[in-house]
Amino acid sequence: MFFPVQAGRASEDVALQIEAAIMDGRLSPGERLPSEREMQSQFGTGRGVIRETIKILKQKGLLEVKKGAKGGAYIRRLDVNNISESLALFLKQHPVEPEKLIEFRETLDRTMTQLAIAHADQTEKESLLKEAIRLEEMLRENEPDFIASSELDRQLNIMLARMARNPLFEWVMHAIQMGFNSHDYALYEDTAYRERAAANWKNTAQAIAQGELMRALGFIGYHYVLLRQCIAEKASLTNETDADFLQKDEQ
Amino acid sequence: MFFPVQAGRASEDVALQIEAAIMDGRLSPGERLPSEREMQSQFGTGRGVIRETIKILKQKGLLEVKKGAKGGAYIRRLDVNNISESLALFLKQHPVEPEKLIEFRETLDRTMTQLAIAHADQTEKESLLKEAIRLEEMLRENEPDFIASSELDRQLNIMLARMARNPLFEWVMHAIQMGFNSHDYALYEDTAYRERAAANWKNTAQAIAQGELMRALGFIGYHYVLLRQCIAEKASLTNETDADFLQKDEQ
DNA sequence: TCTTGCATTTGGTCCTACCATTGTAGGCAT
């Protein structure tokens, strides 16, 4: 039941030591690690081990590496993107039925709306409304930019999440949006959908600004009704894609 | 406005190529990559670059490396733990007020309860109830095992998530529980809390098994009332810890 | 004072040799 103390994991070992030092606060964001050649002698290993260590920690998002004099490995503050990337990678291997995603997002949206009305200040609420109006206008143009508008849609979601004054909602929304970026562009190509969705965003923002919770929730509900309709239409049009998706989902 | 085509990122480059091959399905879980020395010549680089590449992909959870003959880098199917680990790491650097965590979990719990009643089969519902009863019994012992019981509490949560038939809830719950493991043990040390919490779990499971949504939601609500009380008590007892926490949260 | 250019620091790459682990094939003994 004993296991070898070090079964070829020198780089993992060093990585753990450095990670621990960062988490303990012995190393703070912005600080620099010694140069590779220095650590090489400090840890008593070859330089290769140190380099592999650095790659690991860099991949974890804990380090940022710069070349040249005054270069080296700098401690980096983690940000949400690391989680988002992990999630996105995971989702590529584990496709989720659109309905499941909608179910999840609707839950979050309803709560965030509630929290936003309670906690956000008036400035933010009006800013949300302003952006929603901007989205509506953007789509009224002759040749709407789908990428820009679905980007703005994302922005609105993030704003709402931030207004909820609960970072967890913000982080999860962020990660979810990054993970599912591919599907969303397509929706904004549907003329009928995008205009009603934008109008609905405006209504939602208005209700939030006026503090009318139930009305806001009603609009949120309508938003997801629209989404479900739009997806159902797309699915019935292209059976092939649907079959593909189901197949992928099976494995 | 031009940027150098390869600013010292050979290993990242190779990693991207392999990652793409995995995502395209050109490489499937279980398959083996060529040996380091072979790839070295295939990619036209030194062996160090290949090794760094492998470390990166291993850290991402895409590879598993074995030594010896028939060893090498094997493609691995991603699992939720990678996300959980990213989140846990992130949360260590970004502490969250307990109230915010409760707010978030309560939202998920309420929806999951609703979905579980609608989608789970009777077998599962009874199994949930059985485990809840087991938790209650476990705490009635003379010397309850805090770690085991808070582990069982986690299990109950995961079961509920699975019963919702929506993998997103399952994954997020999993990640959240991994990320916040440290706080939760402590709660189960409070005698008054843990017994009422367990009894409440039983009631909740019972209501779910009987398909009584509103009653179940009522119990869920009570669960979080208990949690909030428990945390408030702890906070008022140890002002020092609380001050520490706020300080950490500021930075 | 500004520019140029050299020197230094530091990561990026290649190479080569050797060690450690593991699976297997072949030989040896029963």
Place this chain on the structure above:
DNA sequence: ATGCCTACAATGGTAGGACCAAATGCAAGA
């Protein structure tokens, strides 16, 4: 023929050295 053991080969793990490339700073020169 069977079963055990050993030697070998494949493969990742480590060490150390040499050189390249980029970034910075300083010094010399215009």
